[in-house]
Amino acid sequence: MNGSFWRKAAMVSVCLLMGCNPGELPQSGGLEGPRLAGSLGAKKSPQKAEASRFPLKLRIPIQDFFPEGIAHSADGTFYVGSYSTGTVLRQRPGNFHFEPFLPANGRAIAGMKVEDSTRTLWLCELDLTQATPGGLKAYDLHTGRLRGFWPFPVEGGCNDLTLDSQGNVYATDTFLGVVRRLKKGASQLETWASDPERFMAPPGYPGLNGIAWDNGSVYVVKYDSGDLFRIGINPNGSAGTITRITTDSPLGFPDGILMLSPGVLLVVDNDNGQFKRVDLSGDSGHVSVLATGFDNPxxxxxxxxxxxxxxxQFDHFFGIDQTPPDVPFTVKRVWLR
Structure with a gap:
């Protein structure tokens, strides 16, 4: 895949708005992934994949699932959301099969995070037709009961989210170019950070995407441009200075991001099928490729x-590739140690 992926997907989105057996299967688009870059895989012995550890792949044998968001709880449970149906599946430790957690609702699930201290699953939900508001939702991890819904503007799009150490939730609005915040205990979202000149994307394109909190700052990536920004947090909790981080090589088309450790950011490059690491130092970052060969990660x-x-496998979902997707859908493991 290359940059044409979302250009074509954007056309499909405009059309929507106008009304107009489990196992090792080959990956669509000629990808053979994931392939470990450099010597990353040399540190891991085969025995490390045994015992209580999860296998190299988690499999979802559902034809129309098209996974997007993933979250992980402290007890080892994975949650994966469907971009096509709104279903959320759960895979518990020691179980090699997913089970239903939230039923289909005809909407799209994007970014997800577990807040272990409150046993809450937070997620971004979208109406891809933009006929009704999507937004931020919270569910009880024990019962699946909806704890709250905080809508975005109908023309907006909740894409991804993160939490800080105080339990405040930050979410990217990919179409309106802002970061929204749900302050701990608040009843409404607030527009927390905005920079129209740098955060907005062309109409129909995803802009702000992945978001991560790290030691008093929030990091966001912009999908269409590949930019990485750091947003400071002032002592009163308001957004501080917005700084563009200069990287020594491009991030490509960054989607989800996650802090591996203080100052070390993991980045999923969607269109290029790559998984990257950014070592941050002040206002700059060193990019290294950890693995390649993914199918629209x-x-x-x-x-x-x-x-x-x-x-x-979004190329199949958006109709860029007219063939059926490869099933099962997979969540692939990359050894980091």
Missing amino acids: TTVALHDGDAFIVES
Whole structure:
């Protein structure tokens, strides 16, 4: 895939607005992934994949699922959301099969995070036709009961989210170019950070995408331009200075991001099928490619020190590739240690 992916997908989105067996299967688009870059895989012995550790792939044998968001809880449970149906599946530790957690609702699930301290699954939900508002939702991890819904403007789009150490939730609005915040205990979202000149994308294109909190700052990436920004947090909680981080090589088309450790950012490059690491130093960052060969990867979660990356196969969902998607859909593991 290349930059033409979202140009074609944008045309499909405009059309929508106008009304107009589990196993090792080949990846669509000629990809053979994931392939470990450099010597990343040399540090891991085969025995490390045994015992209580999850397998190299998590499999979703549902033809129309098209996964996008993934979240992971402290007890080892994975949650994966469907961009096509709104279903959320759950895979518990020691279980090699997903089970239903939230039923289909005809909407799209994007970014997801688990807040272990409150046993809450936070997620971004969208109406891809933009006929009704999407927004931020919270569900009880025990019961699946809806705890709250905080709508975005109908023309906006909740894309991804992160939480800080105080329990405040930050979410990117991909179409309106702002970061929204739900302050802990608040009843309404607020527009927390905005920069129309740098955050907005052309109509129909995804702009602000992945978001991550790290030690008093929030990092966001912009899909269409590949830009990475750091947003400071003032002592009163308001957004501080917005700084563009200069990287020594392009991030490509960044989707989900996640902090691996202080100053170390993991980035999923969707259109190029790559998984990257950014070592931050002041206002600059060193980019290294950890693995390649993914089929439209979207988001990443960490478990047992390793990365689990969703392959969305969005080229099939948006009709760019007219053939059926490869089933099962997969969440692929990349060894990080």
